[in-house]
Structure formats: C-alpha cells, structure tokens
Amino acid sequence: MTKTDTSLQTQNPISSAQNAVENVHRAVSSALSHPTSQTLDQAQNAINKAEKAVDQATMHSDAQPAQEVAQALSDEEARLQDLQ
Numbered sequence: 001m002t003k004t005d006t007s008l009q010t011q012n013p014i015s016s017a018q019n020a021v022e023n024v025h026r027a028v029s030s031a032l033s034h035p036t037s038q039t040l041d042q043a044q045n046a047i048n049k050a051e052k053a054v055d056q057a058t059m060h061s062d063a064q065p066a067q068e069v070a071q072a073l074s075d076e077e078a079r080l081q082d083l084q
Contacts, residue, residue, distance in 0.1 A: 017057035017069045020050035024076045032083055043080050047073070 027046040031039040054073050057066045 013053070013057040013060045014063075014065050014069065017050070017053040017066070017073075020046070020053035021069055021072045021076065024050045024073060028076050028080045031080060035083060040080075040084070047077060047080070050076075 024043070024046045027039070027043040031043040050073050054066075054070050058070055060066075
C-alpha cells in the first residue's frame with residue numbers, strides 16, 4: 001500500500017508565511033502573558049522563522065496578501081518590543 005498525502009491545503013509561500021506569522025502571534029502572546037527568558041527566546045525564534053517565510057512570500061509575489069502578512073509580522077515584532 002502506498003502512502004498518500006493527506007494534507008487538505010496545498011502549501012505555497014503565502015500560506016506558509018501566514019502560518020509562520022500565526023505561530024509568532026501565539027509565541028508573542030505567550031511571552032507577554034508569561035515573560036520568561038524561555039518564552040522570549042521562543043518568540044524571537046518564531047520571528048526569525050517567520051521573517052524567512054515572509055521574505056519567500058514577498059519574493060514570489062508583491063500582491064496584497066504578501067504585503068498583509070509582512071505587516072502582520074511587523075505588528076507582532078512591535079508587540080514583543082513593547083515587552084522588552
């Protein structure tokens with residue numbers, strides 16, 4: 001029996017960036033509610049990963065969704081900076 005892909009959504013640069021920014025949102029929210037060195041590090045690591053995903057998305061498209069996800073990441077970075 002062969003293994004089949006069970007994903008319902010095809011990943012593309014925009015959806016990957018959106019998912020990465022959602023992860024950043026969760027990590028930043030966690031750092032804001034429980035500010036420890038671990039949660040701050042996790043938030044920064046999530047931001048670093050999301051920056052790469054957003055770069056890929058904007059490299060492939062200048063469309064509004066790419067700009068929106070880049071703005072969302074910027075907003076999350078600002079939330080984390082407010083804590084630091």
